[in-house]
Amino acid sequence: MPKKTAYSAQIEYIQVMDEHGEVDPALARGLLEDQEILALYQFMVECRQLDEIAFKLQRSGRMGTYPQNKGQEAAAIGTAYAAKKGQDFLVPCYRENAALFMHGLPMHYVLLHWMGDERGNQIPPGVCQLPLCIPIGTQMLHATGIAWAFKMRKEPRVALTYFGDGATSEGDFHEAMNFASVFQVPCVFICQNNQWAISVPRETQMNSETVAQKALAYDMPCVLVDGNDLLAVYKASKEAIERARTGGGPSFIEAVTYRLADHTTADDARRYRDPKEVEAWIAKDPIIRLRKYLEKKNLWDESKEQALQERSKVKVADVVKTAEGIAKPSTDDIFDYTFETLNAELEKQKRTMRTSSLGQDPNQIGLSATEQTV
Amino acid sequence: MPRTDVMKQKGLTLVDAINEGLEQEMSRDSRIVILGEDVGHNGGVFRVTEGLQKIFGKDRVIDTPLAESGIMGTAIGLAMAGMRPIPEIQFEGFLGPAFDQLTNHAARYRSRTRGAVTVPLTVRVPVGGGIHAPELHSDSPEAIYAHTPGLKVVMPSTPYDAKGLLLSAIRDPDPVVFFEPKRVYRSFREEVPEGDYTIPIGQAKVVSEGTDLTIVTWGASVFECLAAIDKMPEDVSIELIDLRTIYPIDTDTIIQSVQKTGRCVIVHEAPKTCGFGAELSAIIQEHCFLHLKAPVQRVAGFDTVMPYYKLELEYLPDSKRISESVTQTLAY
Structure with missing residues (x-):
């Protein structure tokens, strides 16, 4: 008897805006208004500022170990912007602060967390998210359970969960993917493939060509996107969230990005990373390309940039002041x-x-x- | 499900009592879901959830994939999202894969979020030896979970206590590990009220009163202790305490008893070193030091791997070992 193909699959890769700020008009159609992009750009810069200040707080002994988010803001913001604030539920690891802020977490909470204060995890009422998750890859099961509860109660809500490429080696990742798929829960799995799990590169972490293909084993729709491209991330997220909300079950998004900083302030990536690799990724920074895009559209210029930097500095200083002004808790x-x-x-x-x-x-x-x- | 004639005439087994408790509570509270391996169509490997899927449907009595961490982790998510999940882990030996989710997440969420996120969860787990089961089906890990801040641990030994404690566990706002001694599952029947009643978590039971010596035990060992007491001379008066809840510990009942009797023997199936008897022994010396007439004794499993079933009855504390320890402690 002739052999048959039992299974075959293809995975799409989406990029809407390249690193020069050039946009594919067909892919970008109906996606985001320029005014939205403008607002998101400014938010992204603010989050970057906070991230840089957080680093300095650690270096000057005012905060404990901190994992910088630098370089991964588009993956966080593009996904979170596609979700409904106060309705959909975010289940993070610890490198998507911008998503949490966008959905209502006051910025000083994250600083408070890394200042060794559990009150940084005391999510305010009405803010639909779990706090940062320190162990790797355990939180996707919680997201699956939360999404399952939404499905049981027939609520039109979606859970989004974030994790890195390293987390996909954990057993809990696979159990979460399997449960989510078997019970068709409204959960979107967002892998921020930032190429490094502390010192172990993605190629050593797994032998598979992509991370996204792991979703094929669970018959879950999956896609690869340029994770530094806000529009591509948003597009994929919007589709996945819409599918989940309308009973189409879970999806998997691999956002290809890069950890521009060390794993945490306790790490020194120069020990294991080629500086040329880092240089190449700096050129692909999500902020740079958005600015280029906006400048081409005459929506942005140097003076606006200066003003934004100043505004952000004041705002972030205020966030730091708030965090540092919170007295030590009682025993x-x-x-x-x-x-x-x-x-x-x-x-x-x-x-x-x-x-x-x-x-x-x-x-x-x-x-x-x-x-x-x- | 209506009670059968046998149940009406002779009472309920521990399995019947838990099954009835689950059914009644699920009827009362639509947030409850049962999830685990083989708990649905098959009614669980011990048939504790027998018939429940027929009543409540596949969406509330759920056969999950074979993955304990997945069961525990998704149950945590369900609980955080306002449901009242009751995951079953098929045997205590398979708590291992779920350990991280249970101890690092379920137990800690309330504390690490300063009350913003809570995990009302009842984890049902058959426990202990004595039924000739295969490897990793006969252990007694209660001390490990009692040593985990944020978890409550109960182990009823009778059908009456099982139903009452189960309802308390399900209604508890915090995660409870509900250990079911499998040796007792069908070993006897007793009268169990058909209606709703609870037994508070954290309350031990004085099974029989006495003045010469206190035995503290829990789970299936209660019945070995009763057999040992039966064999003692008639002029020896022994007080038997069934702990029922491992954590939080009912220290008052223990202290009151040992201050009265001055002698204490602790009996448990788990290995002796760092077993829960060690904690009880420390509590007794803290609170009853000047009342003690003899050192506190422990009759326990050994610091070995639980043997396969040919030797399990030698390993488990039996009435003979308990009697010897009681006699020695009385003669000290």
């Missing part, structure tokens, strides 16, 4: 959120921490009883 906070209602032992430990240099309640260790006996 009660260590205990008070362990359970909804503290049990007797936790209450005792809470009291003890406040009152006893022994670190133990004298009554608890029986010292008062001994005194009485003596």
